[in-house]
Amino acid sequence: MPASRSMRLVESALRCYPQRWRSRHGDEATEIAILLIRDGTPARSIAWSYLVGAARARLVIGPRRRLGAAAGALLLAAGSLGVPLALLSSPTPANAASVAHSRAARGQTIRGQPVRGPLIRGEPVRGTGQGAAHQIAAAGHDRW
Amino acid sequence: MAAPGRDGAGGQDVLRRAGDASVLILTSLADGAKHGYALIQDIKGFAGLQLGPGTLYGALDRLERMGLIEALPAEDRRQPYRITAAGVVALRAHLDSIERVSSVGRLRLGLGRI
Numbered sequence: 001m002p003a004s005r006s007m008r009l010v011e012s013a014l015r016c017y018p019q020r021w022r023s024r025h026g027d028e029a030t031e032i033a034i035l036l037i038r039d040g041t042p043a044r045s046i047a048w049s050y051l052v053g054a055a056r057a058r059l060v061i062g063p064r065r066r067l068g069a070a071a072g073a074l075l076l077a078a079g080s081l082g083v084p085l086a087l088l089s090s091p092t093p094a095n096a097a098s099v100a101h102s103r104a105a106r107g108q109t110i111r112g113q114p115v116r117g118p119l120i121r122g123e124p125v126r127g128t129g130q131g132a133a134h135q136i137a138a139a140g141h142d143r144w
Numbered sequence: 145m146a147a148p149g150r151d152g153a154g155g156q157d158v159l160r161r162a163g164d165a166s167v168l169i170l171t172s173l174a175d176g177a178k179h180g181y182a183l184i185q186d187i188k189g190f191a192g193l194q195l196g197p198g199t200l201y202g203a204l205d206r207l208e209r210m211g212l213i214e215a216l217p218a219e220d221r222r223q224p225y226r227i228t229a230a231g232v233v234a235l236r237a238h239l240d241s242i243e244r245v246s247s248v249g250r251l252r253l254g255l256g257r258i
Contacts (some may be wrong), residue, residue: 025201027221032181032197046197053198057205 006043016054177226
């Protein structure tokens, strides 16, 4: 690999370090890379070592940023597990229960079948008034 | 700064979790101050392995945060480091710990003590 190309590779890896690190160690790190390449160390391996070092340097964070990092990590983990955020904030199941019961109360049908009220603990819901719909909605909330 | 323990059997080995690179660097600095490239060359000479420069700087930063080494005034672009008194104590405790493990291992292998 030509020397200029090798150094470009190493310098790209060094740019991954935080600015504070580069201002302190950057010049010496470049010089060490030049000397190691001159000794026969492949530039790729030097660049890789700096790249891993840069990742580690960025993982060392101050105590004030740890809370934010922890919250971010939790959100990322929830996202990667496929947990829909809607489940965490929306009362959709309760709404569905109250809609089903409202249809039953009004004698509506679905595909020709009369809509029966949802079951709570195996018992059909008795009563057809608005109060019963509220009971079911409340039961839905309790279950979620 | 992590407080290094006493040396000897009851001493706390603060280097146990610091990694091999940290121990190699402290060992190299035990006979005098060195900068990064000199450390790499010295370690290659006595341990037979070449530390990657990224590994070297990570270990130097960690040891400096622990108070086991300190940076000396830079010479041109080179930053020399030297071992501190706490670093000497920590290295001695770690070497004692390794020696105990080494002795037991040799005895159990029937090799005896060197």
